[in-house]
Amino acid sequence: MKVRLGYVAISKTILESYCHTITYTQFKKLSMKEREQKWYKIVKENLKNLQKILKYNVKNHIYFFRISQTLIPLATHPEMTFDYIKPFQKEWKKIGSYIEKHHLRVDFHPDQFCLLNSAKEDYFPNTLRILMYLKNISDAMGIPCKIILHIGSREGGKEEALKRFKKNFQKVPFSIQNRILLENDDKSYTVEDTLNLCNELKVPMVLDVLHHKCNPSPKTLKEYFPQILKTWEREKIPPKIHFSSSLNQKHKWYHSDYISWKDFEKFVSILEQAHEDVDIMIEAKAKDEALLRLRRQIHFYLTDKKIHFE
DNA sequence: GGTCGTCAAGGGGTG
């Protein structure tokens, strides 16, 4: 059994800053000519940085990565008219073929505004716009990237909110539906809630280990784990897990800079139940540095090598 | 060169 480790959005080692961006308020202050110049410059820069990061990842044997949603600034703003695909066709293709050549797994995890079950009915088009954006850039790269979502709101009670989710999920085009993965969250929907919905909708479930700790289910993780893996049986890619450590007792849900070895060691005993490969996304503020440190600890402490970590 | 308020958007909790 093989486990690939991945990280989120930015390499701290090779880049100082995150995806460059601009807010709509600032954008609007510019003349048409300036808007175009500024926006194109940012997009070019971000795409160049993405290529840099992917290269760095391959060099360091990291084959799993989450692309930041802010890769293309303002792409999902309703007033935005600039085309983010055609003028950058060459870059998209280049990135896509690099991902393919090195068998990288990349995915997306949009922020809280990508919400399928809002009680505000007119909010749905906004969510759809975000999903379309992610699909468009996946298509431009030629890579079937998955999109990780939370179930979302529980306004009107969980039962009502789940109904809204199912109703709106059916309204999402099939070409996007089949990219969606659902993750348990730290406040509302537990592992059990998410697992039930995933089984009903035949959607693979992403287990977030820290969220389960903050927002526990009636049974233990060990008991749910085989069922979670089972939601992936129709997929060609390995199940995905999110792993992080809490900053402190008071802010349990808040990510710390690095992964606590104790936390990870505990999870390895659960992981050993799996008979198939698994990909684990390390969510830590120190990003790739946290991944590399964890990997060193794995090689140092885990001597019986039942699992091959990459 | 450093600091601090701002950012398109929703949800949830409080009083």
Next chain:
DNA sequence: CACCCCTTGACGACC
């Protein structure tokens, strides 16, 4: 209903 917090990092205005 009003208000604040959640959480994120970059940007830009200001000193």
